[in-house]
Amino acid sequence: MIVVKVGGSAGIDYDAVCADLAVRWQSGERLVLVHGGSGETNRVAEALGHPPRFVTSPSGYTSRFTDRQTLEIFEMVYCGKMNKGIVERLQRLGINAVGLSGLDGRIFEGRHKDSVRAVENGKVKVLRGDHTGTVERVNTGLIELLLSAGYLPVLTPPAASYEGVAINVDGDRAAAALAVALKADALLLLSNVPGLLRDYPDETTLIREIPADQVEEYLTFAQDRMKKKVLGAAEAVQGGVRRVIFGDARAGQPVTSALGGAGTVVS
Ligand SMILES: Nc1ncnc2c1ncn2[C@@H]1O[C@H](COP(=O)(O)OP(=O)(O)OP(=O)(O)O)[C@@H](O)[C@H]1O
Numbered sequence: 001m002i003v004v005k006v007g008g009s010a011g012i013d014y015d016a017v018c019a020d021l022a023v024r025w026q027s028g029e030r031l032v033l034v035h036g037g038s039g040e041t042n043r044v045a046e047a048l049g050h051p052p053r054f055v056t057s058p059s060g061y062t063s064r065f066t067d068r069q070t071l072e073i074f075e076m077v078y079c080g081k082m083n084k085g086i087v088e089r090l091q092r093l094g095i096n097a098v099g100l101s102g103l104d105g106r107i108f109e110g111r112h113k114d115s116v117r118a119v120e121n122g123k124v125k126v127l128r129g130d131h132t133g134t135v136e137r138v139n140t141g142l143i144e145l146l147l148s149a150g151y152l153p154v155l156t157p158p159a160a161s162y163e164g165v166a167i168n169v170d171g172d173r174a175a176a177a178l179a180v181a182l183k184a185d186a187l188l189l190l191s192n193v194p195g196l197l198r199d200y201p202d203e204t205t206l207i208r209e210i211p212a213d214q215v216e217e218y219l220t221f222a223q224d225r226m227k228k229k230v231l232g233a234a235e236a237v238q239g240g241v242r243r244v245i246f247g248d249a250r251a252g253q254p255v256t257s258a259l260g261g262a263g264t265v266v267s
Pocket residue numbers: 006007008009035036037038039171172190191192193195196197198199200221222223224225226227
């Protein structure tokens with residue numbers, strides 16, 4: 001079993017990802033796809049006159065401040081355009097894909113964080129009305145049901161809070177929790193970079209290997225949103241996933257290349 005997470009940043013070639021996945025699926029590989037949608041969400045939010053607001057926590061993690069209106073825009077893009085675009089691509093390739101959010105069937109569950117601590121102009125502020133959280137529980141029953149009936153699950157945030165409220169969760173960490181819950185052999189985190197770069201954005205500085213017990217030390221190389229990927233990788237290997245690969249989804253055969261060791265391999 002492999003869990004593939006494809007991001008939502010500019011430059012990702014979804015046709016290439018889906019074509020590669022389709023061939024592997026048809027040859028009998030068990031897999032689940034998770035996806036993001038941040039780039040398109042930013043564009044749609046701007047167009048709707050409710051521009052994105054990113055906040056940085058005192059420990060340096062950047063996240064999208066998700067008020068109710070932002071959550072609704074987020075759902076339009078992640079669960080709508082992005083999810084159905086990927087499902088359609090797979091259906092055209094003859095793969096019976098089913099697209100679901102973490103809210104559906106409570107696939108991803110976590111605690112609703114209503115407030116977030118953010119550093120703004122050098123001061124720590126508490127912002128209320130946030131609809132975010134972290135996946136703490138993955139309910140694999142529905143996924144296993146789909147897989148055993150021959151459907152390829154295509155999953156996306158948001159998750160469900162324990163009270164049933166939709167919460168924005170990080171897709172990389174959700175995919176990591178899923179990989180742990182499904183006892184996956186590998187987790188692929190595919191994005192618009194060749195992997196973790198020692199000196200971002202210089203692509204010649206690709207880090208090829210990270211020992212599983214040293215992942216957190218590599219957080220120093222990750223800026224802003226890459227930090228969550230590194231954190232997700234650490235959570236996955238600590239949870240028993242043998243290999244996590246940060247790979248390039250911009251062209252070629254992104255899944256096969258990553259499984260072949262291109263990118264940054266954490267093991
Ligand atoms: N050291 C680094 N190496 C590689 N990328 C880095 C590094 N530091 C920061 N980044 C940034 O991290 C980005 C990848 O994270 P991002 O969350 O944008 O991707 P994603 O998974 O495609 O999106 P989504 O949130 O929609 O799932 C890269 O596009 C790059 O700009």
